[in-house]
Structure formats: C-alpha cells, structure tokens
Amino acid sequence: MTVQLDLVDPAPLTGEPGRRRDLHLGRRGGLSLVTTYLSLVVLLPLAAVVWRSQSHGWGQFWHAVHSPEAWAAIKLTLGASVIVALVNLVMGTLIAWVLVRDTFPGKAALDTVIDLPFALPTIVAGLVLLSLYGSDSALGVNLAYARSGVLLALLFVTLPFVVRTVQPVLLELDRDMEDAAASLGASRLTIFRRIILPNLVPAMLGGTALAFARSISEYGSTVLISGNLPFKTEVASVSIYNQIQSDNVSGAAAVSTLLLAVSLLVLLLVNLAQRWVGHRG
C-alpha cells in the first residue's frame, strides 16, 4: 500500500489529434464540477485558515505563534521532525537496499509489512507502541510521557516513506556500471559512493521530505504515548487542538498556517532540488 505523492508535474500531454478538439459541454461541466468539489472541501477551508490567522494583522499572528506554550510545541515538533527525517533517510535507504539486493526467507513478508503504518489507524499505532514502550513495558523501557515517546511514534508512522521512494529506483538501477567499476578495481564503498548513491539521492530526498512533512503534521499517534504535557511532550498539532477546544480559533489558525507554510516550503524546496540534481545528472 503506497501513498504516492506526485511531486513531479503531470506528464506533458502528447499531441494526439482530437485532444483539444472536444471543447464541448460535458468536459466543461466536468471541469467545473471537479474544481467546485476541490474548492468546497479543500481550498476554501484552507484559505479560511490562512485568512483567519491574518485577520488581526501580523503582530497578532506572531503573538499567537510566539505564545510560550505554542512556541514550545512548535520547537519540539520541528526538532523531532528533523531527527525523524534523518533517521528515516538512513534506515529507509538501508531497508530499501536490503529489500532489493538481499535475499532471505521472509523477505516478501517484510516487504508487505513495511506498508502497515500507512494502513494502521494512527490512534491504534499509538496504542500499539504504548503496549511495548509504555508504563508496563515488557522490555522495561518506559517512554510514555517522554519526548523519546514522541520520536518513537513519529518514526512508526513515517517508516514507509523513504523505503517506498528509494526501492523502485534501486530496482531500476542498471548493475552493469557497478560491475564495470568493480572490474576496474573500485572498492565496494567507492562503488556505493560514486555510482549507487548519486542515482538514489533524488529519491532519498523526496522520501525524507515526505517523512518530514508527515512528521510535523502528525497528531493521532502521539496523543496516547506523549500524554500531551505542555512545554514537554505537546506537539504542534496537539497545541492547535487544545486551542480549538478552548475557543482560541485565531491562535489555532496562526499555528496551523505556520505548519502549512513549513510543509509546503519543504516539499517545494525538495522538488526544486530534485530537478536540479536531475538536470545535472
């Protein structure tokens, strides 16, 4: 089960005859229906959040974002997400490598299991982690109500992203080049660094960015394990939730807008970086 975020533009239309021909009613109707649906469900509500966050001016926006509790939550979220993204970058690439280049009994099962975090409800993910890493942990590790518990929850829900972006690229990789390099006396490390890695970098970056974006917006999996302690384990989404509950809608909108801006910026930057690497290659 893969969630493919199409960071790349749609393929350019190939100019077959008849495509531009039918400017008839059905297509126009279809287009306006699709746009209306998207606007009513997604665009208008998101615009309302941004508008609401700005409705009392920039000063109020910064005031809301900078309020001690919200600011602590934002810092925790961004910091944890950077760590989670880096761990995923390494572990995700490693798992993808093992899935493509290694053979062992149970590999197919491992390949299937990787997608579980996408399929599992986030609240269930939190409960599941709490059963092993909670107060009555069988391992004797209690991460409940601690920042490491938040990290664990974020690592759980972001596991598939890098694996699933790197794996297909690794599968397509032509092994002739590696064989050639090996025959010319390159060490395994040199082969990995000079030949394999450059081909994987765009996919690794893309997957890591997705993991980061998911991580800063995560809510459900952190709720049970973090205990939502203000200034300690409260993540940004929980802070927004609490502000909504206490009717501070403008404050909630300000933090939301910041989160939205950060995720979109990261996805955009990575998209540009991928293109740049692609052009250079």
Add this chain to the structure above:
Amino acid sequence: MAKHSLRWVALVYVLLLLLLPLGLVTWRTFEHGLSPVFDALTTQEAGHAFQVTAIVALLSVLCNTVFGVGASILLVRHDFPGRRLLNAAIDLPIAVSPVVVGLALILVYGRFEPIGGWLHRQGFDVIYALPGMVLATVFVSLPLVVRAVAPVLEEIGTDQEQAARTLGASSWQTFRRITFPAIRAAVGYGVVLSLARSIGEFGAVAVVSGHIVGSTQTATLFVEERFENFDQPAAYAASFTLAMTAVIALLLTRYLRLRGDRT
C-alpha cells in the same frame, strides 16, 4: 558479512518498531480469552461507533471515487488552462495536519459567517454532525483514487478510445465499455486505500465531531475514549478490529497491484 549485518539492522529495526508492538497488542487483546473481546465489541456504544465509522467511510469513499475517476480523466485526457495547478492542488491534503483539516472545516462550515452561519439558520448543521465528519474524511483521503487511477490512464493511451469514438460510440459508451474496464483494477486499488484511510481517520474527525458518545463517536474515537477511561479491554478489542481491517486492506492492495501489473 556486510550484507548480513545490514539485513539484521533492517530486521531488528522493523521488529522493534512494528512487529513486536503489534504482536503484543494482539496478545493483550486475547489475554483472557475470546469472550471478553466479544463482550467489549458488542456493547451498544461500540456497535454504534463502528456503525458511524462504516457510514462515514462509505459515503466518503463514494464521493472520492466519483471525483477521483472524473478528475483523473480530466487531468490525463484533456488540456485546459490551470491543469498543472489543479494537479498540484489535489495533492495538498497530504501535506496538511488532520487537526488543521478539522479547524479549516470549522472555520467555513461551523457557525461562522457567511457560509456556516447561513447553513445553521437553514437548520443544517455540518460541524459536530455527520456531514462534517464526512467532509473531514473526504478531505484527508481525496488524493488517493486520483493517484491510483491517473498513471494507469496515462499508460493505456487513447488508441482504443479513439477507435470506439470513430466507430460511433458516445462518450459514455466509450467510458463504460473501453476506459472503465482498463482502469478497473486501479480504481479498486484506490478504493481500498481510501477505505483504509477513511476508517482509520482520527484527528480531523476528532475536531469536527465534538466527541458525542453514542452519536458522533467513530471507532477510532471510541478507542481513545475507552483508553482514557481506563477501559483497556474495550480499547484493545476495538484496536485489534481496526488493525485487522488495515491488514486485510493491505493484502487486498497487494493483490490488486499484482493484478494491475498483469493486465
């Protein structure tokens, strides 16, 4: 040797993060046998929560499937100004926190002017009621069908569709007889993905539902509420049921992807 150590690192990571916790939840659920699980799941509250989840998930998937197929055809088969913008906008929900989704819907359809206030005066409440929960679920699962169907539509090309049109088929006939059979597996894949996502949605629904037990409480909200009230058996039983649904969905998507690859 190096190869093997990588393998073990990967296996241990997945084991500790994913498999052991899941195994433990299963074990905890059935620790005292089957009957407590059965009892916990057959209370009126639990039954109602799963029923609400089913209604919300089915309605959202229905909406998103119709939208997804339509939007895919538009994006792949037609050219129009703003096509790339539409394509990008469809992916937006992936980058949005579920709580922000909830807030966004409250700001438009809650009792704020102009839209929500007007709807309320007409006696139609969206927030803290079923329509809001469907909207929230539609929002979070919106890209899934499009992203499953569009690439397949791209791949099959237009030769057969054009042939059908040349032979005098109407656009509806062409869709029903040519296009749809070719994208059926992809639509199925997208539907299963959306169903799993819809059944599992928590944050967005938590914000717009108002947590009214026995009314707007879904299965995932039930898990949280039971856990917070120290009724762990019920929380575990409901979690296990949801996890099983997720596993079935996962296996189904595997099967559908294999089938899609073959055709």
